[in-house]
Amino acid sequence: xxxxxxxxxxxxxxxxxxxxxxxxxxxxxxxxxxxxxxxxxxxxxxxxxxxxxxxxxxxxxxxxxxxxxxxxxxxxxxxxxxxxxxxxxxxxxxxxxxxxxxxxxx
Amino acid sequence: xxxxxxxxxxxxxxxxxxxxxxxxxxxxxxxxxxxxxxxxxxxxxxxxxxxxxxxxxxxxxxxxxxxxxxxxxxxxxxxxxxxxxxxxxxxxxxxxxxxxxxxxxxxxxxxxxxxxxxxxxxxxxxxxxxxxxxxxxxxxxxxxxxxxxxxxxxxxxxxxxxxxxxxxxxxxxxxxxxxxxxxxxxxxxxxxxxxxxxxxxxxxxxxxxxxxxxxxxxxxxxxxxxxxxxxxxxxxxxxxxxxxxxxxx
Numbered sequence: 553x554x555x556x557x558x559x560x561x562x563x564x565x566x567x568x569x570x571x572x573x574x575x576x577x578x579x580x581x582x583x584x585x586x587x588x589x590x591x592x593x594x595x596x597x598x599x600x601x602x603x604x605x606x607x608x609x610x611x612x613x614x615x616x617x618x619x620x621x622x623x624x625x626x627x628x629x630x631x632x633x634x635x636x637x638x639x640x641x642x643x644x645x646x647x648x649x650x651x652x653x654x655x656x657x658x
Numbered sequence: 659x660x661x662x663x664x665x666x667x668x669x670x671x672x673x674x675x676x677x678x679x680x681x682x683x684x685x686x687x688x689x690x691x692x693x694x695x696x697x698x699x700x701x702x703x704x705x706x707x708x709x710x711x712x713x714x715x716x717x718x719x720x721x722x723x724x725x726x727x728x729x730x731x732x733x734x735x736x737x738x739x740x741x742x743x744x745x746x747x748x749x750x751x752x753x754x755x756x757x758x759x760x761x762x763x764x765x766x767x768x769x770x771x772x773x774x775x776x777x778x779x780x781x782x783x784x785x786x787x788x789x790x791x792x793x794x795x796x797x798x799x800x801x802x803x804x805x806x807x808x809x810x811x812x813x814x815x816x817x818x819x820x821x822x823x824x825x826x827x828x829x830x831x832x833x834x835x836x837x838x839x840x841x842x843x844x845x846x847x848x849x850x851x852x853x854x855x856x857x858x859x860x861x862x863x864x865x866x867x868x869x870x871x872x873x874x875x876x877x878x879x880x881x882x883x884x885x886x887x888x889x890x891x892x893x894x895x896x897x898x899x900x901x902x903x904x905x906x907x
Contacts, residue, residue: 624883645872649887
């Protein structure tokens with residue numbers, strides 16, 4: 553059974569897509585997503601950005617898909633699944649904790 | 659006056675305060691940046707040629723060793739030249755363009771050159787390399803894909819540890835970049851940095867080069883290590899992460 557924790561009762565459309573893509577591709581036993589966009593919306597790097605409400609996410613994901621992969625590879629896997637969000641939807645940053653079920657139960 | 663190599667912050671303060679009405683030329687360099695080798699020569703040659711002009715001071719500063727001074731002036735890439743008079747910054751030059759340097763010098767030195775400083779002695783500097791491009795230094799407009807790849811390769815190996823960040827260590831423009839700088843400093847790791855906000859071709863090119871969509875990005879010995887999350891986790895698992903990464907070639 554998998555646990556999915558979203559950022560709030562009313563997540564935005566981008567978050568919903570992210571949750572859907574991650575669930576489909578990683579079949580995680582645990583997925584938690586938090587929306588940190590408000591912490592960055594006034595930063596210099598976000599000036600002129602059209603998306604300041606769903607731009608920065610923090611994701612914790614536990615999945616067997618990460619077995620045998622080092623951290624850069626795991627992150628790249630997530631990046632490739634969320635490629636559209638990063639390239640076209642204005643998602644600026646993804647903070648990630650990627651673990652396998654085995655690593656979590658230690 | 660010929661070039662004075664600054665040895666300490668105290669000496670720097672003394673020399674810059676001594677005669678504020680002088681035109682002071684600050685030259686920031688490091689031992690590991692390729693264009694500095696050439697620019698070192700150029701700077702020296704130009705300074706020597708102006709030796710008789712006592713209204714100009716040429717100060718050479720090793721940006722790594724005197725990091726406080728480079729941070730004070732927000733020097734984000736080397737070679738970097740700043741012209742100052744009366745505590746006012748007249749001009750900043752990023753990169754290694756001898757012609758621009760001489761033009762700026764002539765522009766601001768009170769003794770307008772009746773005698774032309776003979777620039778033909780100065781060897782031409784290849785404009786690809788480690789310097790950033792900003793408005794001041796002319797760089798070929800269309801950089802070919804190949805040239806960009808070459809430049810990225812040089813940039814990622816410019817120092818044993820290279821941080822590609824938003825802003826500079828003294829003035830980060832992003833919380834994640836700031837945190838990664840803090841981690842490096844906490845572990846007393848020497849690192850070179852590059853401000854990707856100042857060069858869009860590197861900003862976009864490096865994303866492909868590293869196969870990584872975000873910044874900051876850390877490279878050790880030319881090998882991509884990851885962003886903030888990965889470095890944080892690596893350090894948590896192994897306190898000697900940086901030392902080990904430096905040794906693994």
